[in-house]
Amino acid sequence: xxxxxxxxxxxxxxxxxxxxxxxxxxxxxxxxxxxxxxxxxxxxxxxxxxxxxxxxxxxxxxxxxxxxxxxxxxxxxxxxxxxxxxxxxxxxxxxxxxxxxxxxxxxxxxxxxxxxxxxxxxxxxxxxxxxxxxxxxxxxxxxxxxxxxxxxxxxxxxxxxxxxxxxxxxxxxxxxxxxxxxxxxxxxxxxxxxxxxxxxxxxxxxxxxxxxxxxxxxxxxxxxxxxxxxxxxxxxxxxxxxxxxxxxxxxxxxxxxxxxxxxxxxxxxxxxxxxxxxxxxxxxxxxxxxxxxxxxxxxxxxxxxxxxxxxxxxxxxxxxxxxxxxxxxxxxxxxxxxxxxxxxxxxxxxxxxxxxxxxxxxxxxxxxx
Numbered sequence: 150x151x152x153x154x155x156x157x158x159x160x161x162x163x164x165x166x167x168x169x170x171x172x173x174x175x176x177x178x179x180x181x182x183x184x185x186x187x188x189x190x191x192x193x194x195x196x197x198x199x200x201x202x203x204x205x206x207x208x209x210x211x212x213x214x215x216x217x218x219x220x221x222x223x224x225x226x227x228x229x230x231x232x233x234x235x236x237x238x239x240x241x242x243x244x245x246x247x248x249x250x251x252x253x254x255x256x257x258x259x260x261x262x263x264x265x266x267x268x269x270x271x272x273x274x275x276x277x278x279x280x281x282x283x284x285x286x287x288x289x290x291x292x293x294x295x296x297x298x299x300x301x302x303x304x305x306x307x308x309x310x311x312x313x314x315x316x317x318x319x320x321x322x323x324x325x326x327x328x329x330x331x332x333x334x335x336x337x338x339x340x341x342x343x344x345x346x347x348x349x350x351x352x353x354x355x356x357x358x359x360x361x362x363x364x365x366x367x368x369x370x371x372x373x374x375x376x377x378x379x380x381x382x383x384x385x386x387x388x389x390x391x392x393x394x395x396x397x398x399x400x401x402x403x404x405x406x407x408x409x410x411x412x413x414x415x416x417x418x419x420x421x422x423x424x425x426x427x428x429x430x431x432x433x434x435x436x437x438x439x440x441x442x443x444x445x446x447x448x449x450x451x452x453x454x455x456x457x458x459x460x461x462x463x464x465x466x467x468x469x470x471x472x473x474x475x476x477x478x479x480x481x482x483x484x485x486x487x488x489x490x491x492x493x494x495x496x497x498x499x500x501x502x503x504x505x506x507x508x509x510x511x512x513x514x515x516x517x518x
Contacts, residue, residue: 150175150176150179150217150220150221151176152220153213153216153217153219153220153221154172154175154176154213154216156216156220157172157212157213157216158172160212164209165196165209166195167195167196170192170194170195171192171193171195171196174189174191174192175188175189175192177189178191178192180229180298181221181223182278182279182280182296183223183278183279183280184223184224184225184278185223185224185225185226185227185256185278185291186217186221186223186225186226186227187226187227187228187229188226188227188228188229188254189228189229190228190229190230190252192228193228210254211255214226214254214255215255217255218255218256223256224256225253225255225256225257225258225276225278226253226254226255226256227251227252227253227254227256227258227291228251228252228254230248230250230251230252246295246335246357247293247294247295247357247359248291248292248293248294248295251291251292253292256276257276258275258276258291258292259274259275259276259290259292260274260275261292263275263293266358267293267358267359267362272290272359272362275290275292275293275359276290276291276292277289277290277363277366278290278291279370280296280298282298282301282304283301283304283305283308283342283345284345285304285337285341285342285345285367285371286367286370286371287336287337287338287341287363287367288336288363288366288367288370289336289359289360289363290359290362290363293357293359294335294336294357294359294360294363295335296336297338299495299496299504300338300339300495300496302495303339303493303495303506304338304339304341304342305342306493307339307342307343307346307449308342308345308346309346310346310508312420312447312490312508312510313329313343313346313348313420313447314346314347316348316419316420316446316447317346317347317348317349319444320349320416320417320419321347325416325417326349326350326416326417327348327349327416327417327418327419327420328348328349328350328351328352328415328416328417328418328419329343329348329350329351329352329418329419329420329421329422330351330352330353330404330408330418330420330421330422330436330439331343331351331352331353331354331421331422331424332354332401332404332421332422332423332424332425332429332432332435332436333354333355333401333422333423333424333425333429333432334353334354334355334360334361334364334396335355335357335360335363335364335424336360336363336364336367337353337363337364337367337368338424339422339424339449340353340364340394340422341367341368341371341373343420343422344368344371344373344393344394345371348420349393349416350392350393350394350395350415350416351393351394351395352394352395352397352404352407352408352411352415353394353395353396353397354397354399354400354401354403354404355396355397355398356398356399356400357398358398361377361396361397361398364394364396365377365396368393368394368396373393373394374390374391374392374393374394375392375393375394375395375396376390376392376394376395376396377396377397377398378395378396378397378407380399384407384410384411384414385410385411385413385414388411388414388415389414401432401435402435404435404439405435405438405439408438408439417441417443417444417446418439418440418441418446419440419441419444419445419446419447420446420447420448420449421435421436421439421440421446421447421448421449422449422451423436423448423449423450423451424449424451425451426451426452426453426498426504427452427453427498428452428453429450429451429452430452430469433448433450433469433470433473434473436448436450437470437473437474437476437477437511438477440511440514441513442477442479442513442514442515443513443515444513445510445511445512445513445514446510446511447490447508447509447510447511448470448508448509448511449506449507449508449509450466450470450506450507450509451495451504451505451506452466452504452505452507453498453499453502453503453504453505454502454503454505455501455502455503456501456502456503457501459492459494459503459505460492463489463492463505463507464489466489466507466509467487467488467489467507467509470487470509470511471484471485471486471487474486474487474511474512474514477514478514479514479515480514480515482512482514486512487509487510487511487512488509488510489507489508489509490508490509490510491507491508492505492506492507492508493505493506493507493508
């Protein structure tokens with residue numbers, strides 16, 4: 150990047166006042182994914198404040214983009230921005246976490262509009278990018294789907310987490326295998342970690358059809374057989390096929406019914422991921438219900454906590470999971486039987502706010518145990 154900006158600065162012509170600020174921010178903070186580079190949105194703040202001529206700015210910036218593409222060997226350039234929590238103009242919650250403020254700068258990112266739901270032609274026309282983290286391919290359409298690079302350490306942690314590996318080993322030893330459920334699968338952030346760790350099958354839910362399409366593409370790239378389950382499919386028939394991943398493009402409130410339908414044909418569900426921010430609370434009853442009643446298992450809860458409240462808030466999560474487990478239990482679950490095993494302080498979400506992952510162990514709930 151520094152070679153690109155240096156060559157741009159060395160070019161003929163007088164540079165505007167915003168040049169120094171732009172170069173400093175671009176050099177310091179950019180991210181490359183395959184053929185795409187993302188520049189920080191703050192790099193352009195000074196241009197907006199100065200109100201320079203759009204034609205002059207665009208011409209000069211176009212030359213900079215050409216140099217960035219040449220030196221970084223990329224074909225696409227865009228601005229990275231936080232995913233808005235609300236839909237622009239409507240004020241409704243951005244439930245599918247769509248990057249509605251995505252800003253392409255250079256390169257063909259595909260049409261800016263698509264059918265709802267998107268058609269195969271929409272998927273075909275979009276620009277898809279691949280990133281490889283922890284030896285796992287993840288594929289997404291940046292115009293339509295978010296990608297969180299900050300979760301890389303949590304993805305790696307799940308792959309080697311003792312509770313995940315023990316569930317895999319127990320399933321191999323007794324011949325039943327094991328299942329994980331990802332209630333907010335996205336493009337496969339944590340779904341693929343379970344598969345990489347050796348989990349027999351994973352069931353993943355996501356509302357965003359662009360995310361589930363990326364999930365299917367990523368599974369194919371990683372050579373994990375996957376199927377997108379439609380509302381008309383009988384799960385028993387689907388599970389007779391040699392698939393590792395079942396993808397559901399639907400509200401995860403339907404997960405309980407789907408799991409009940411498939412339970413007899415599935416390896417025992419030992420892990421459930423609840424990866425929604427700022428809170429995944431709405432999925433906790435589904436997670437408790439999903440876990441195998443005879444073996445128990447683990448729920449991985451993602452929450453945003455004020456830094457000074459992390460211990461107390463994590464304990465509140467444990468207590469609520471305990472309450473839900475009692476509702477599903479066929480015998481009396483003693484106080485403290487649901488255990489808080491670990492709190493992973495993943496990354497800063499905002500000043501004073503930490504994205505945490507709470508590992509909760511839920512014991513067997515069946516009276517036969």
